[in-house]
Amino acid sequence: MPNNKFTLRTENREGQTVVFLSGEFDLEVATQMRTTMEPLIELTDRRLTLNLHDLKYIDSTGIGILISIVKARHARSASFDVEHVPTHILKLFDMTGVTPFLAKAE
Amino acid sequence: MTTDRNVKLTVPALPEYVDLVRLTLYGVATKMKFTFEDIEDMKVAVSEACNNAVLHAYGGDQGEIEVQFNSSVDELSITVRDYGRAFRIAESNETPSLHGKSIDEIQSGGLGLYLMQALMDNVVVHQDGGTVVTLTKKRMKSEETA
Numbered sequence: 001m002p003n004n005k006f007t008l009r010t011e012n013r014e015g016q017t018v019v020f021l022s023g024e025f026d027l028e029v030a031t032q033m034r035t036t037m038e039p040l041i042e043l044t045d046r047r048l049t050l051n052l053h054d055l056k057y058i059d060s061t062g063i064g065i066l067i068s069i070v071k072a073r074h075a076r077s078a079s080f081d082v083e084h085v086p087t088h089i090l091k092l093f094d095m096t097g098v099t100p101f102l103a104k105a106e
Numbered sequence: 107m108t109t110d111r112n113v114k115l116t117v118p119a120l121p122e123y124v125d126l127v128r129l130t131l132y133g134v135a136t137k138m139k140f141t142f143e144d145i146e147d148m149k150v151a152v153s154e155a156c157n158n159a160v161l162h163a164y165g166g167d168q169g170e171i172e173v174q175f176n177s178s179v180d181e182l183s184i185t186v187r188d189y190g191r192a193f194r195i196a197e198s199n200e201t202p203s204l205h206g207k208s209i210d211e212i213q214s215g216g217l218g219l220y221l222m223q224a225l226m227d228n229v230v231v232h233q234d235g236g237t238v239v240t241l242t243k244k245r246m247k248s249e250e251t252a
Binding site for chain 1: 122125128142153154157160203205207209215221224225
């Protein structure tokens with residue numbers, strides 16, 4: 001599907017790992033997302049941030065994975081936040097109540 | 107003037123086909139001149155119904171999902187049907203949303219039906235030799251409706 005293909009790009013900054021998500025984050029890509037995030041979740045001395053600026057779509061599958069990351073990072077006393085959330089995706093975060101758990105959601 | 111129009115689509119009950127349903131929905135809803143926001147709402151809701159069928163209906167066996175888009179003058183009704191085993195679709199009235207919960211209480215599953223109900227005007231689930239989910243969205247005359 002043009003422009004909607006899900007991609008993940010990881011960028012390492014000083015003390016922080018930023019993962020850029022783009023396209024459609026749905027059931028089809030759940031395994032890919034989990035596989036990418038698992039080792040990053042264990043890097044507890046680094047901030048972990050998801051940049052959603054280019055994310056076009058998310059549903060309960062994607063939101064469920066975000067909740068899993070929130071819980072895993074919390075259990076490890078490590079930080080996790082989400083930045084540049086598009087309006088229509090923030091609406092779903094607000095609707096489900098996940099927003100307060102994604103520290104930097106705006 | 108009140109003629110209903112139907113678009114039908116049958117896809118394999120596999121994750122990689124759910125985006126085809128969203129694409130079709132986009133086409134149908136655009137023809138009906140739904141707003142961008144309404145279309146985004148419906149994309150999520152119809153995907154949730156399909157996800158349930160993909161994940162639970164056929165228990166790993168091959169199966170199909172039939173989606174029917176029925177457009178009338180003032181609403182779009184989308185029926186998502188599978189012929190697999192009927193799966194439990196959260197009958198309780200308890201809200202599975204995360205509002206007011208602590209980080210230890212929140213769970214990553216069970217938000218699908220909640221989102222369907224929050225995003226559509228009407229959701230009906232019928233289970234009889236499979237599962238039929240009917241999602242209805244009314245077309246607003248004005249975008250100013252809060």
